[in-house]
């Protein structure tokens with residue numbers, strides 16, 4: 001079973017590269033650990049995922065507004081939020097192969113679950129007490145350096161023109177939500193929002209992750225899609241449960257099988273949290289966190305209120321009550337969703353001894369919605385009419401024109417990038433003004449009038 005799952009991961013990684021979804025960063029220079037680039041189809045898929053999230057979280061709601069805060073922010077923000085002191089993972093290094101490893105992952109291998117509340121010191125003690133049982137997952141050696149805390153914030157020298165900037169660094173943001181908290185008052189004062197309301201943001205975050213495995217599951221540069229929802233403290237339970245339902249449904253709407261999703265409750269909460277659950281996805285390497293849905297109390301606004309000297313109290317216009325809003329947060333990575341979408345969509349089948357691989361992506365997510373082919377490349381009358389259809393349909397849908405190789409080969413290519421429909425203009429089309437439309441998953445084909453194509457696809461691609 002484990003081998004099958006490893007194989008699946010290998011196949012997905014290989015398809016992602018072969019078909020232009022994901023490339024290792026800086027590959028021609030030997031790569032750059034835990035950083036990836038999205039290729040031509042990858043950027044389309046990632047954009048479609050973000051579009052779905054943005055639409056459901058802002059466009060279709062009256063109570064959520066969007067934001068795009070800068071990646072660079074005052075270092076004071078990261079001090080106030082506790083990241084400069086406490087945003088760390090416990091780290092060790094294998095003395096034999098020099099792989100850096102997270103202690104919490106190592107002790108998990110021997111069945112000890114490090115929870116949110118455990119300090120790096122506590123994890124280190126457990127590690128030390130079990131050194132004889134723990135092996136390096138890379139080379140199998142049992143010789144590790146002593147554990148130490150490793151801060152995950154990525155430092156930079158923006159605006160530091162002289163002197164030793166490492167003493168006074170700025171940070172690339174470690175999470176997008178801090179930009180939301182510090183703009184809470186700006187949004188409140190400049191729009192008509194009233195509590196309860198949310199601010200949504202999609203943007204890059206950076207973390208010096210210690211272990212960089214599992215492809216795009218854990219990367220050092222990644223994008224987050226986050227909602228911070230501001231409420232009266234008495235609304236916490238109701239609002240929290242509501243957002244849990246909404247976020248679960250989001251994945252079902254994207255076509256995820258419910259058996260591939262599960263809730264994981266954080267057993268020991270950090271001191272400020274009221275509730276914390278993660279939605280886990282059944283990745284080939286096991287159920288792992290996809291999204292966090294957390295009730296964070298008033299911790300974030302209180303910290304920034306105190307550190308900045310600003311009054312973050314909300315005055316309820318009806319009751320006249322003043323209070324610091326509590327926050328319910330939903331937070332998910334674009335890359336993790338991307339990987340889950342690929343895992344969910346990857347299919348293999350054997351037709352008459354020939355293997356077919358296809359990505360069964362929902363049309364909304366598919367990088368290319370319709371591929372248009374002339375039956376033969378060397379027949380100008382077919383090529384020009386197919387091009388006409390292509391130029392017309394691409395005004396509405398993301399299309400691709402392909403006249404290379406036999407039709408079977410063109411279908412295989414489109415199957416592997418998850419294109420839901422292929423349209424072929426053949427010799428009969430010259431006579432009857434109809435084309436063959438072939439559906440990806442079933443392979444079924446039907447003839448559709450050229451003049452009806454746009455309507456036909458409007459009904460299918462929603």
Ligand code: ATP
Nearest residue numbers: 209217218219222289290291292331332333335336
């Ligand atoms: P993990 O326990 O996997 O490190 P986390 O609990 O630190 O994740 P959060 O800080 O809650 O994650 O971030 C919210 C979401 O952002 C995660 O659920 C995940 O989807 C995404 N995310 C976090 N870190 C990374 C990363 N290094 N690479 C890709 N996505 C990430």
